[in-house]
Amino acid sequence: MSVIQFSVNGKRESIDVPPMKRLLDVLREDLHLTGTKEGCGEGECGACAILFDGELVNSCLVPALQANGARLCTIEGVSTEGHLHPIQQCFLEKGGAQCGICTPGMILATHHLLDKYPNPTMAQIQEGLAGNLCRCTGYMRIFESVQQAAQQANELTAKS
Amino acid sequence: MSERKPILGGSPIRKEGRAKVLGAAKYIDDQELPDMWFGATVRSSIARGTIRSITFSPEINWEEFAIVRASDIPGENTIVHLTKDHPCLAANEVNHPEEPILLLAHPDKTALIAAVRGVKIEYDELPGVFTIEESETAVENNDVERIIWPGSDQGGTANCFKTYLMYSGDAKETEDGLATAFENADFIVEGEYHTGAQEQLYIENNGVIAECFRDATGGIESLCVRGSMQCPYYLVHALTLVFNLPEDKCRVIQVETGGAFGGKEDFPSLIGSHAALLAMKCGHPVKITYDRAEDMAATTKRHPSRTRHRTAVSKDGKLLGGTIDVAIDGGAYATLSPVVLSRATIHAPGPYKWPHVRVKAKAMATNIPPHGAFRGFGAPQSLFGLERHMDKIAKTIGLTPEEFRRRNFLATGDCTATGQPLVEPVDMQGLLTRALREAGYHEKLARFAEENKTSSIKRGVGFASFMHGTGFTGSGERRLNSLVYLDVREDGRPEILVSSTEFGQGTNTILSQVAAQTLNLPYESIVVSPVDTSIVPNSGPTVASRTAMIVGKLVERASLQMLTLLRNEEKLPEAHTPEEFKAAALAYRAKHGSLRCSVRYEPPAKIYWDDELYRGDAYPGYAWAVYVAEVAVDMNTYMATCTRFDALQEVGMVMHPVLAKGQIEGGVAQGIGYALYEKCMWKDGRMMNNQMTNYIMPTSADLPPIHVHFEEVPSIHGPGGAKGIGELPMDGPAPAILNAIENATGVAFNTIPLLPEDIFERFTSFTDPELGGTEDMDPAVDRDTRVESAEVSA
Known part of the structure; x- marks a missing residue:
């Protein structure tokens, strides 16, 4: 297990997870951000796309460790206080x-x-x-x- | 007063749209229940054989796992659709690769991967059949070893799940008429057309969560299964048999469903039963979600098909008679193949007047995972053959594809091939004229012909004319006997209760529009109940383009009934305000405790269907269409691309222009994929490219501009004059595109999917006799088809 720190939708997170756990699963299972979806698990469909330091990435292809220090934005961070973007x-x-x-x-x-x-x-x-x-x-x-x-x-x- | 903008025909915001754009909509894999375990499936590694032994690896602590095998099933080991041939779990024999044999559950999802691998199954293999032709050959040769399906007392014969024989009139008269037609024909044109399997490829894989509740004595009290699905009552029915429980003990809840297209019509009955069996065994809620590879390898696809035409035509371009033979590959079990075949049969003669036509159809068994429902449901297959054949006939007799069709179109008052009089207006001539104009067809035909002479990019245009029947076939709707409820809730808002599900097509939205329009209330005030079989009635499955027209009409009738009730009982004024409606409804509720209007399907007057002879009114209504494709074939790379698409249809009155366009565009995109991209690669019955990486569906960069046009002609059958729309757009694109490719290149391709390697093979075999050999050098004649006779006399 490794302690990984990053920010998601402006909120700082620090979690203890296996370093090779998929970032997709960290978001969905550990942080309960289920707006990020899994369609194929091999980076083809983009259902798990998030913004990673401003770049569009498929979170199913990113090991959790790689997110250390990163600034992430998921669909939950696109709207503000229930107001649609x-x-x-x-x-x-x-x-x-x-x-x-x-x-x-x-x-x-x-x-x-x-x-x-x-x-x-x-x-x-x-x-x-x-x-x-x-x-x-x-x-x-x-x-x-x-x-x-x-x-x-x-x-x-x-x-x- | 209540003068408000019409709601039907407007484009109000999708009911569940806000949750979807927020990422807040909860699909099955976004949900968990307390103490939930996870389930996995151990599947057959061979196509056909008997199970010799099952052993469990000593390296795994199996006590941590719940294990379910066929012998644990408390009721019948069957997933029934039409015939009880399909086991829930294979007991002794397997009939296709990836057939489920054992189920495992464990609290830790990650433990399941090694556990599935830790189950060793040994088989005594039997020979399999993997194509329609292999299956037929086994029957013809009475090759007992390769009779893989024995027939059933519910219909079907060796290796054949179902046959239909449909005549355009009395059988003997039609056969005599055909004999005369072929004798007197100026031309007899034959053709053979093939379509491949197609994966539905909903972006959300199949998934369910099941719970099993015990009574005081430890017996099974009831079940609850929630999941991604189209037809919750199908799963209820499956559970009653697998668990030997009454219907009211089998509760099914549809949750937000991430695409379906038919792929979640019949399959949830299987995965839902599996999860419930594991829940029974382990005493915890159990979630099964497939990953993409498992979903693609193990679940249903569109039936591959072969259609053979033999057509008698006069020299003035009139159809005199025709025989059409349709065969589909049903896979290892009957599942829905008989009904898919039915739709293929009825749509095979298309929107044309046939003085005499005979359609023979059969669904063959193969050792492939059972093929199932996919948007279009048999019609895309037989219409592909028909519309390619129409272009072939036109070419053979020297008419344009347009002129030949114009001489044979059905019109108002004519009878279809099943003898159904077209009472509602049909204007194929007008549709064709407008579609060709919208697409700039004639101008392009001339321009491309000129440009192609000097370009290595060959461009062309082609079209297809077709129709799609709305609702269940023949007596189907009568048998479904659908029921809907319209309630008024405690807060005074009307609530629609139906088993019709939302999976992206817009069910929630259009049914709310119907209720709002009829009740003269704001769209926003209408509520759609969650689809939970413990509260919603059975309004039939969400399939067959039936929701808008059939269920929509029931919602309209329920709304009218509610208005009448409130006018009679509560003095609701004729032209009421929303406030007056609410006051009247709440006053009624206060007196009676609740307010519910329930309405059951009533067949339209004079609808007649003979299931034996396959004659009569096949569908209450038809949507009619002409689709035009423009293509470019790069003669250096042999890549064919669709460069523009025009889809014109008459679907009655359009209920929601934005949703309707979205339906058509989405269907056209799937149709383009069907024609040019999506190829299932099979080896011994197993799909080899069961990944999105190597099964290619069109991306945003692959698709041309799709222009959608509607002709609006009100139908008496649907609410506000609407007809069904969902499946229609799947039928036209493939033949239109292949017709355009023939126009571009002069070569007839009659098999889809058509990939660059297929085009390459064909063209290189023309120019290099060393490579090809048997190919006819005349590009007008292709290898699959044969023109039997030339013009008899000049």
């Missing part, structure tokens, strides 16, 4: 979530994408979300959700 609001309005199992990872991937490209082209959206599989939507509603979120963020920036 604009990205979440857009997914809700535009039909970006159907069964919802890919949605947490997809929203974090969108977050990461819009940090990188505040005004993404369709090709950048397609590329940026290509690591997150969705079997329900055919992605079209998700693309619209992302476009609307980008547009809203840009309008806000323009106003301020």
